[in-house]
Amino acid sequence: MADERLKIESVPPKSDWRDPKVEFRKGTFCYSAAGKHLEALDLPNPREWQPTDADWKLPADWKQIILDGMRERLKKYRSFRLFMDICVRCGACADKCHYFLGSNDPKNMPMVRAELLRSVYRRYFTPAGKAFGSLAGGRELTEEVIKEWFYYFYQCSECRRCSVFCPFGIDTAEVTMIGRELLGLLGININWVTKPAADCFRVGNHLGIQPHAFKDSLEFAAEELEEITGIQVDLPINRKGAEVLFIMPSADYFATPHYYTLLGYMSLFHEIGLDFTYSAYASEGGNFGMFTSHEMMKRLNAKIYDEARRLGVKWILGGECGHMWRVLHQYMDTMNGPADFLEPPVSPITGTRFDNARTTRMVHISEFTADLLYHNKLKLDPRRNDRWNVTYHDSCNPARGMGLLEEPRYVLKRSCNNFFEMPANTIREQTFCCGSGSGLGTDENLEIRLRGGFPRANAVRHVHEKHGVNMLACMCAIDKATMPALMEYWVPGVEVAGVHELLGNALVMTGEKERTKDLRGEPLPQPSMAQPQPPAAEVINA
Amino acid sequence: MGPLSSAIGVVALIVLAALAGASEPGRVVLGLVIPYAALATFLAGICYRLVQWALAPVPFRIPTTCGQQKSLPWIKSARLDNPSTGLGAVGRMALEVLLFRSLFRNNQAELYERRFVFGDSKYLWLGALAFHWSLLIVLLRHLRLPVEPVPQFVLALNAVDGFFQIGAPVLYLSNLIVLGALVYLLLRRWRDPQLRYISQFSDYFAPLLLLGIAVSGMLMRYGAGADVVAVKRFAIGLATFQPVLPEGLGLLFWIHLLLVSALAACFPFSKLMHMGGVFLSPTRNLANNSRIKRHINPWNYPVKTHTYAEWEHEFHDKIKAAGIPLDEEQKNG
Numbered sequence: 005m006a007d008e009r010l011k012i013e014s015v016p017p018k019s020d021w022r023d024p025k026v027e028f029r030k031g032t033f034c035y036s037a038a039g040k041h042l043e044a045l046d047l048p049n050p051r052e053w054q055p056t057d058a059d060w061k062l063p064a065d066w067k068q069i070i071l072d073g074m075r076e077r078l079k080k081y082r083s084f085r086l087f088m089d090i091c092v093r094c095g096a097c098a099d100k101c102h103y104f105l106g107s108n109d110p111k112n113m114p115m116v117r118a119e120l121l122r123s124v125y126r127r128y129f130t131p132a133g134k135a136f137g138s139l140a141g142g143r144e145l146t147e148e149v150i151k152e153w154f155y156y157f158y159q160c161s162e163c164r165r166c167s168v169f170c171p172f173g174i175d176t177a178e179v180t181m182i183g184r185e186l187l188g189l190l191g192i193n194i195n196w197v198t199k200p201a202a203d204c205f206r207v208g209n210h211l212g213i214q215p216h217a218f219k220d221s222l223e224f225a226a227e228e229l230e231e232i233t234g235i236q237v238d239l240p241i242n243r244k245g246a247e248v249l250f251i252m253p254s255a256d257y258f259a260t261p262h263y264y265t266l267l268g269y270m271s272l273f274h275e276i277g278l279d280f281t282y283s284a285y286a287s288e289g290g291n292f293g294m295f296t297s298h299e300m301m302k303r304l305n306a307k308i309y310d311e312a313r314r315l316g317v318k319w320i321l322g323g324e325c326g327h328m329w330r331v332l333h334q335y336m337d338t339m340n341g342p343a344d345f346l347e348p349p350v351s352p353i354t355g356t357r358f359d360n361a362r363t364t365r366m367v368h369i370s371e372f373t374a375d376l377l378y379h380n381k382l383k384l385d386p387r388r389n390d391r392w393n394v395t396y397h398d399s400c401n402p403a404r405g406m407g408l409l410e411e412p413r414y415v416l417k418r419s420c421n422n423f424f425e426m427p428a429n430t431i432r433e434q435t436f437c438c439g440s441g442s443g444l445g446t447d448e449n450l451e452i453r454l455r456g457g458f459p460r461a462n463a464v465r466h467v468h469e470k471h472g473v474n475m476l477a478c479m480c481a482i483d484k485a486t487m488p489a490l491m492e493y494w495v496p497g498v499e500v501a502g503v504h505e506l507l508g509n510a511l512v513m514t515g516e517k518e519r520t521k522d523l524r525g526e527p528l529p530q531p532s533m534a535q536p537q538p539p540a541a542e543v544i545n546a
Numbered sequence: 547m548g549p550l551s552s553a554i555g556v557v558a559l560i561v562l563a564a565l566a567g568a569s570e571p572g573r574v575v576l577g578l579v580i581p582y583a584a585l586a587t588f589l590a591g592i593c594y595r596l597v598q599w600a601l602a603p604v605p606f607r608i609p610t611t612c613g614q615q616k617s618l619p620w621i622k623s624a625r626l627d628n629p630s631t632g633l634g635a636v637g638r639m640a641l642e643v644l645l646f647r648s649l650f651r652n653n654q655a656e657l658y659e660r661r662f663v664f665g666d667s668k669y670l671w672l673g674a675l676a677f678h679w680s681l682l683i684v685l686l687r688h689l690r691l692p693v694e695p696v697p698q699f700v701l702a703l704n705a706v707d708g709f710f711q712i713g714a715p716v717l718y719l720s721n722l723i724v725l726g727a728l729v730y731l732l733l734r735r736w737r738d739p740q741l742r743y744i745s746q747f748s749d750y751f752a753p754l755l756l757l758g759i760a761v762s763g764m765l766m767r768y769g770a771g772a773d774v775v776a777v778k779r780f781a782i783g784l785a786t787f788q789p790v791l792p793e794g795l796g797l798l799f800w801i802h803l804l805l806v807s808a809l810a811a812c813f814p815f816s817k818l819m820h821m822g823g824v825f826l827s828p829t830r831n832l833a834n835n836s837r838i839k840r841h842i843n844p845w846n847y848p849v850k851t852h853t854y855a856e857w858e859h860e861f862h863d864k865i866k867a868a869g870i871p872l873d874e875e876q877k878n879g
Contacts, residue, residue, distance in 0.1 A: 021743060021744055046850065078602065079601075079602060080602070080603065080605060080845055081602065081603075081604075081605060082599060082602040082603060082604045082826065082828055083604070083608065083827075083828050083829070084602075085598070085599060085602045086599055086602075086823050086826055086827060086828075089595075089599075089817075089819060089823060090817065090819060090820040090823035090824070090827075091817065091820075092749075092817045092820050093741070093744055093745060093746070093749055093817075094649075094670065094674070095670075095735075095738065095740060095741040095744075096648075096649055096652050096670060098740050098741070099654060099655040099740075100655075105655055105662070110740060110743050110744070113740060113744065115744055116743070116744050119744060130815070131815055132815045132816070139551070139747050140747070140748070141746045141747070141748065164610055167610045167829055168610055168612055168648065168651065169648055169649070169651055169652060170648060171642070171646055171648050171649045171674070171824070172820055172823060172824045172827050172830075173610055173642075173648065173824075173827040173828075173829035173830035174827070174829075175608070175610060175829045178608070178829075205852050206852060206857075206860075208857065214861055214864055215861050215864055215865045215868055215870055216864040216865070216867060216868035216870075219868045219869075219870060220868075241870050241871075242870050242871050243871065244871070284865070284870055285854050285857050285858075298605075298606075299849055302849050303849045303850060303851050303852075306849070306851040307851070307852070307854075310851070310853065310854060311854065314854055314873070333836055333837055334606060334607055334608055334836050335606055337836065337837070337840050337841065338605070338606055338607065338836070338840070338841045338842065338843050338846070339843070339846065341840055342840055356618070358617075359838070360615065360616055360617045360618075360630075360837055360838055361837040361838075362837070362838055363837065363838060363839060363840050364836065364837035364840075366837070371617050371618065374618060374621075375618055378618070378620060403611070404610055404611055404612070405608070405610070405611060406611055406615055406834070407611035407612075407613060407614050407615030407616075407623070407624070407628040407834060408615060408617075409613070409614045409615075410614050410621045410622075411617065411618070411621065414621075427664070429653055429664035430664070432613075433611065433612040433613060433627070434651075459655070459662055462660075462661060462662045463662075465661075466661075
């Protein structure tokens with residue numbers, strides 16, 4: 005079956021890219037957002053419809069709404085205006101997109117994806133396009149174009165890989181984000197993004213887990229951890245006066261394998277005696293607003309600072325998540341700051357001042373843990389991870405919207421004896437998306453997800469065959485949710501784990517009982533079988 | 547549509563120049579009216595576009611980070627590919643503008659029997675770099691025409707460019723390179739199926755125009771010859787706003803001049819504006835310091851949020867039953 009999907013032929017497309025006709029084939033698109041979720045968020049044009057319908061029930065003046073929306077955004081975002089203007093179509097981005105590589109649909113080449121919007125921009129907003137129309141690369145705005153936008157702007161995971169290679173830094177994520185915003189003005193959204201956004205807004209997290217269930221979930225995790233380690237950990241929730249507010253993506257306390265990462269956090273916080281609290285109000289780090297509009301991003305993100313202010317904490321620690329960190333790193337302070345009610349973060353254990361977070365005052369957990377390890381504050385037994393040959397998948401947003409590359413590797417190399425990198429063109433800033441980012445991790449578009457994830461899976465298969473890699477470590481909730489299926493399909497025999505799950509496995513806790521199981525509740529490798537190797541600790545010198 | 551119609555466009559310009567260059571009124575239009583009009587369009591257009599870009603704010607700090615961030619002191623950060631300071635960002639831009647850093651990363655994904663291989667692919671980078679730099683050198687060498695006395699650096703440039711002293715007149719390397727690079731870039735666009743799919747009129751028109759300019763210029767220098775003294779008189783006249791139309795400028799010259807004028811006039815309204823735009827790109831020219839220094843969005847506006855109080859109000863009983871502290875209790879306690 006896998007081979008069938010791989011008939012990716014690189015033949016020159018005969019069609020003209022200006023033809024907006026799209027076939028909504030099952031498996032390649034996402035279902036529309038239900039009207040009630042749009043209503044919950046005060047979004048325009050709530051109604052029931054599906055992409056396969058002939059009539060999308062657009063408002064009567066839909067064309068004017070789009071053109072006005074474009075005009076407004078051209079004035080508000082230099083990125084948007086510039087990226088509409090300066091592409092020379094050199095083609096460097098073409099084979100950098102995982103969706104193009106996996107589907108060979110030419111409109112998935114980043115330059116073409118952007119051109120779908122650019123052609124309309126030219127026709128209505130530039131002198132050359134107004135005068136010469138299609139000769140100047142212009143295109144009429146029709147309902148077919150709107151459908152085409154929907155199809156291709158929801159086949160982009162906003163991973164920014166193309167923008168690494170673009171000689172002008174044109175970022176398709178910016179184009180897609182604006183494109184989705186424009187569609188949103190007509191009430192065109194996908195359910196997998198809008199329902200979670202509505203739940204985040206009202207309940208606090210994208211799964212709609214209410215406060216009592218949030219507590220249950222943590223308690224259940226703590227019980228399981230006690231069974232494994234013999235240690236009972238505290239579960240401070242909404243506790244005022246704690247030093248640190250801890251924010252994680254909600255999948256960490258409700259989905260597998262995220263859950264084992266939560267056990268890792270819990271072990272770590274207990275072991276170092278961190279004075280912290282969870283929040284049932286800000287119980288979601290992930291931000292589905294980012295996949296809707298800049299305004300929605302801000303509306304959802306506001307909870308984090310609001311909650312930190314209410315609880316009177318000193319600073320904020322953030323768990324493992326991808327786009328969550330793009331928002332926290334590049335948007336939060338600008339949108340909802342200044343965080344002058346917090347203090348510049350200082351590790352209570354090592355005394356390290358996190359100068360790189362001195363105004364936003366939120367620290368990534370791998371920065372925090374790497375610092376602990378560097379100062380030898382944790383006792384690790386990496387042999388407990390000896391059944392895993394580990395590789396690391398850089399999540400798109402922390403890699404290309406932040407540069408968080410060494411910290412997780414440092415944690416992994418201290419926690420695991422067997423660590424192998426994937427090929428250089430597929431990691432770090434060149435990392436390949438899981439194929440399901442930016443709200444596309446739903447089931448109805450599984451085919452496009454598996455296609456989009458193919459380049460990533462391919463690199464995993466390389467190390468799987470070469471080094472026997474059987475564990476794909478990552479630091480993104482969407483990765484953890486979607487890569488198990490991706491691995492099962494392309495590279496059976498490789499499991500997926502968070503970085504702090506592997507750290508938690510290796511962490512020797514004070515007063516723990518004799519450990520026979522890892523955080524998955526599976527037997528630890530027998531000491532006799534495990535190779536007594538020195539820790540693969542490697543100090544990255546400045 | 548692209549290749550053919552743009553070729554027709556360039557040929558039409560050449561024919562036009564040839565026809566007009568043959569008559570006195572035509573020469574006035576070609577030599578005086580069009581160059582000034584083109585120059586005015588070029589300057590005004592570029593200013594307009596740059597101002598339009600500059601007026602659009604940069605609401606968020608969104609650099610694409612291409613290396614390790616600056617975080618803990620013992621982790622080496624990528625100062626140029628992921629700069630944390632303004633100076634680093636200047637360095638990143640210098641690499642980008644002068645050496646096409648990002649294009650240098652280019653690789654080519656190829657599928658060999660279910661396996662992707664990412665081979666190095668430096669030809670696009672090499673072709674682009676060769677084209678842009680040699681074009682710049684050719685442009686600078688032209689300064690010997692409208693400027694008298696000829697600046698020292700232009701003479702030096704001529705000497706270096708003609709270092710190999712092949713033939714007489716001396717063959718400039720930059721001429722060969724610009725020609726070769728243009729042909730390579732055009733052929734690449736024409737032959738690569740993916741690229742051809744998206745290529746538009748202007749993608750062929752601009753390089754064909756440049757090719758016409760290069761070939762007519764080289765024919766003047768190495769082939770049919772041109773009266774350099776006449777050209778120089780014309781150029782000085784144009785530059786000092788005391789235009790003259792000396793005899794003996796020749797057909798090739800009129801073709802060359804009209805094509806250059808066409809290029810200049812199109813420039814601000816075409817993708818050639820990437821020259822100015824590259825400096826303003828917010829994914830490249832900003833330092834990655836958004837957690838270190840607050841970035842201000844000039845149009846930041848208040849939005850509707852769901853406050854803690856609203857949340858507590860809705861889930862009050864469940865929060866209480868679960869034993870999670872309520873705001874009220876903590877205030878009193």
